[in-house]
Amino acid sequence: MRLRKGLNDRLLRWKMAGGAKEVIAGMVQRGSRNIMVVIGASIIIVMVALAVLAPVLPIADPTPSEVHPEDQTLPPHWFRYFGYNVSKGDGHLFGTDELGRDVFSRVIWGARVSLLVATLAVFFSMVIGVLLGLTAGYFGGWVDYIIAGTIDLFWTFPAFLLALAFAAALGPSLTNVILAISISYWAGFARLMRGQALSVRERLYVEASRALGARNIRIMFTHVLPNCLAPLIVWASVGVADAITIESSLSFLGVGTQPPTPSWGYMLYRGIPYLEEAPWMATFTGLVLLITILGFNLLGDGLRDVLDPRMKGMRR
Amino acid sequence: MADLISYVIRKILLAIPVILLATFIVFLMLYLTPGDPIVNILPPHASADDIAKLREKYGFDEPFIVQYGKFLARLVQGDLGQSVSRQTLNLAVGDLILQRLPKTLELMAIGLGISYSIGIPLGVYSALKQNTWKDRSVMVFTLVAYAMPSFWLGILLMLLFAVYLGWLPIEGTVGGFNSIILPAMTLGLGNAALTTRMMRSSMLEVQRQDYITQLRSRGLPEREVIFKHALKNAILPVITVIGLDIGWFVAGAVVVETVFSWPGLGLLVTNSINNYDFPTVQGCILVLAMFVVFGNLMADILYAFADPRVRLG
Numbered sequence: 001m002r003l004r005k006g007l008n009d010r011l012l013r014w015k016m017a018g019g020a021k022e023v024i025a026g027m028v029q030r031g032s033r034n035i036m037v038v039i040g041a042s043i044i045i046v047m048v049a050l051a052v053l054a055p056v057l058p059i060a061d062p063t064p065s066e067v068h069p070e071d072q073t074l075p076p077h078w079f080r081y082f083g084y085n086v087s088k089g090d091g092h093l094f095g096t097d098e099l100g101r102d103v104f105s106r107v108i109w110g111a112r113v114s115l116l117v118a119t120l121a122v123f124f125s126m127v128i129g130v131l132l133g134l135t136a137g138y139f140g141g142w143v144d145y146i147i148a149g150t151i152d153l154f155w156t157f158p159a160f161l162l163a164l165a166f167a168a169a170l171g172p173s174l175t176n177v178i179l180a181i182s183i184s185y186w187a188g189f190a191r192l193m194r195g196q197a198l199s200v201r202e203r204l205y206v207e208a209s210r211a212l213g214a215r216n217i218r219i220m221f222t223h224v225l226p227n228c229l230a231p232l233i234v235w236a237s238v239g240v241a242d243a244i245t246i247e248s249s250l251s252f253l254g255v256g257t258q259p260p261t262p263s264w265g266y267m268l269y270r271g272i273p274y275l276e277e278a279p280w281m282a283t284f285t286g287l288v289l290l291i292t293i294l295g296f297n298l299l300g301d302g303l304r305d306v307l308d309p310r311m312k313g314m315r316r
Numbered sequence: 317m318a319d320l321i322s323y324v325i326r327k328i329l330l331a332i333p334v335i336l337l338a339t340f341i342v343f344l345m346l347y348l349t350p351g352d353p354i355v356n357i358l359p360p361h362a363s364a365d366d367i368a369k370l371r372e373k374y375g376f377d378e379p380f381i382v383q384y385g386k387f388l389a390r391l392v393q394g395d396l397g398q399s400v401s402r403q404t405l406n407l408a409v410g411d412l413i414l415q416r417l418p419k420t421l422e423l424m425a426i427g428l429g430i431s432y433s434i435g436i437p438l439g440v441y442s443a444l445k446q447n448t449w450k451d452r453s454v455m456v457f458t459l460v461a462y463a464m465p466s467f468w469l470g471i472l473l474m475l476l477f478a479v480y481l482g483w484l485p486i487e488g489t490v491g492g493f494n495s496i497i498l499p500a501m502t503l504g505l506g507n508a509a510l511t512t513r514m515m516r517s518s519m520l521e522v523q524r525q526d527y528i529t530q531l532r533s534r535g536l537p538e539r540e541v542i543f544k545h546a547l548k549n550a551i552l553p554v555i556t557v558i559g560l561d562i563g564w565f566v567a568g569a570v571v572v573e574t575v576f577s578w579p580g581l582g583l584l585v586t587n588s589i590n591n592y593d594f595p596t597v598q599g600c601i602l603v604l605a606m607f608v609v610f611g612n613l614m615a616d617i618l619y620a621f622a623d624p625r626v627r628l629g
Contacts, residue, residue, distance in 0.1 A: 153337045156612055157605060160567040162341070165601050168589045169345035245465050249571050252467050253586050268467060272575070275471065275486075276479050283475070286468030294463040301459075 027230065027303060036302030040237075043295030051111040060102035062109040063260045075280060095280035103281060106262040107288050113263050114292070117174065118243035121181035122236055128182065129189025130225070130232070136190070137197025138220050148194065154187035163246050167255040177256050181243050192235055196228040230307045237300035241293045248289055264289045320620060327616045331609050338605035342598045343387050347380070396602070397595035399588075409599035413581065417603070420580030423499055423573070424565045430504030431511055431561070436554065438508070439515020440547065446520060454512065461509035466568050470502040470575035487577040499576040503568050507561055515554050522550040556618040562611030566604045 031037035050057070075095050094103035136147035154162070162184035163177075170176035200206060201224065209219050250256030251265025259266055264285055271282025378386075390397070396409035442454040477498060478486035485495050522528065523546055531541045573582030581600050588596040 149333065153334050156334050157338070157608055158563045158567040161570075161601065161604060161608070164570065164585070165341055165345055165597075168597055169347075169594075241463065248465055249467065252571065253574060254590055265467075268471065272471060272474075275475055279475055279479070282468070282471045286465070286471060289468060290460070290464055293465065294460065297459065297463050 024229075024233075027233065027307070030306045031303055034302045034306050036298045037306065038302075040295045040298030040300075040302055043291060044299060047111055047292050047295065048115060050108050051115050054108050054112055057108065059105040059108060062101060062106045062262045075278070094284040095278065103267075103284060106267060107264070107285055110262040110264045110267060110285070111288070111292070113174070113257055113261060114244050114247055114289075115240075117178055117181070117247045117257070118240045121178045121185065121243045121247070122239040124178065124182035125184075125186035125239070126189050126232065126236060128186040129191075130193050130228075132186070133190035133193025133195075134197050134220050134224060137194035138201050138216070138224060140198075140201075144194075147190075151187050151190045151194065154184070155191060157184075159184040159242065160246050160249060163250060164253070164255065167250050172255050172258050174257055174261070177247055177250055180250070181246050184246075185239060185243065188239070189232065189235060192231055193228055196231070197224050200224045200227050230303075234300050234304045234307065237296050237303060241296035241300065244289070244293055244296070319624075323620050324617055327613055331613050334609050334612075335606070338602060338609070339388060339391060340384070342602045342605075343384050345598055345601075346594055391602075396599035399596045400593050409596050412584065412596060413599055413603055416579060416581050416584050419578060420569055420573070420582065423496060423503060423569060423578060423580055424562070426496055426500035427503035427507070427565055427568075428558070428561065430500055431507040432558075434504070434508040435511025436515050436551065439512040439554075440519055440542075440550075442512065443516045443519035443523070443550075444542065451516075454516075458509040458512045461505055464506060466502055466506055467571050467575050469505060470498070470572055473498050473502055474575075487575075488579075495576075496578075499572050499578050502575070503565060503572045506568065507564050510561075510564070511554060514557070515550070518553050519546065519550040522546045525549075552622050553619075556622050557615055559611040559613070559615030559618065562614075563608045566607045566611075570604075 031041070094107060096102055132147050132151065136144040136151070159181070163180040166180035166183055167177055170180060197220075201219075203223075206219055206223050209223060214222075247256055248263070248265035248268070251263040252269045254266075254269070256265055257263035267285045268282050268289075271278075271285065274281050394410060396413070399407045399409055399412060438454055438457075442451045445451045474486055477484045484498055488495060528541060528546055531545055532538075569580060570582035570585055572578065573580045574586045577583065581604060585597060585600045585604075588594075588600065
């Protein structure tokens, strides 16, 4: 009996792994034929590579310890075609900021912060959302009543407003930003998970599994969860885009990442007083920010179209 | 009609826990704030006895739930507490908010107008030209406009219209009506992308309906089919979500007002955060949350009004 149980265990584990692998393999295969997925994924790969490789790339120090007055607000070297005097601006692709720091290098180091915060925040909100949504949808009854109510409450409020309230209260720091976004963003994942769990728990294979004596936890994680993998990945991709927007907005308002850590939001904020004098400070930072957000949105939208054509164009 | 009224009452009752959650989160803010408010009020050499006395006076020694109850009781009377910022010390937060509210409402109203007057025609156009390059370019525009962070869009508009062209004032309110154009455009454009997408899919949906085919087969001119029959039905679901847009605008207003130094609630929040004026932050966030609750309620009611089927659900 014990032997059979062990075998059954291994088989199940193998099947689950196969299921997850199958889902991801299917996404890659079908996604590679969708132009949005291809463009989105390419942007993400480039951005992640730049962010990861930032310390070894041959770029200037983003936070030099001393300020050289002669380097302040130098235009990008290719601005000479627009009539700028760039005699000293050699080697600065995006120019320099008000403290003489290389904007290009700061944008790349800023990507590290943005992507890290966004990915971790989405990961944590996914964990919260999946656990709560799965529990609510699978068990039903009063458990569902309470959790679903909480989900709806959090879903009602714009995540940004919640994150702003939490970030303001917790005080500005990288960890607090991640925390604030995670607490504010989980409801979407929970809704998704709950809906899926509700529909999957009535399926025959769940019943069969229960008849074989599988415990609830096991059914939840071997049957219900793998079935929701595809929509979860779609949500996560769009979620990272939202989290980047929220993080940069918080930093822009001064409650996010704190200087001297390079962050896109704060760099844009610093760029406003220099719009006339040094427009490159804000414009290029924002452009990279936009492209990154666009990349994750494209990937999410594209994958959704590929996985579930019925959901096409629905987003609110 | 009776079912509509009972539906509306049900929805209003359902909004109460949401409002309570908002008050709870806002109350929690003061709790999470690092630093003891009493210690901040007293001079640094205050004795432990003094601190304890003051704590008792302000009720900080009471259990969490009692303090929250008292907070709610004051809230019901419209008392949002007093500002602790240097410029507005001891002024009632409620008054500060009332002072700023009209500016935010003005901004949101014009933003909403811009968003719908771009989104609806563009969505209809895009649906009529489905799968052509015109449709695709509109879709690319919506993708970019949706992804565009509002503060960067604001900066770009500022750069173009205020710095280079010099047509509009760069920030503040000194320019009269001209001052509101840029912030309202910034606020409206992102939402216009959403409206365009919704309008497009709604229009496509309606055009597939049998009664449209029937009208066409009767030989009605295409113009009449589209504008007299299809548009009327397609526009309904787009208009009903106007309430949900308020959520977007509330979040956007905080950022946009900061970019353009527009003296509304959003700027008040940002300034208060930077001045550690938490009672004011609490009050503003609560008011903004009320906007969201009200918007959602409005969307539900409008939807039920337009589509009788949901009343019974």
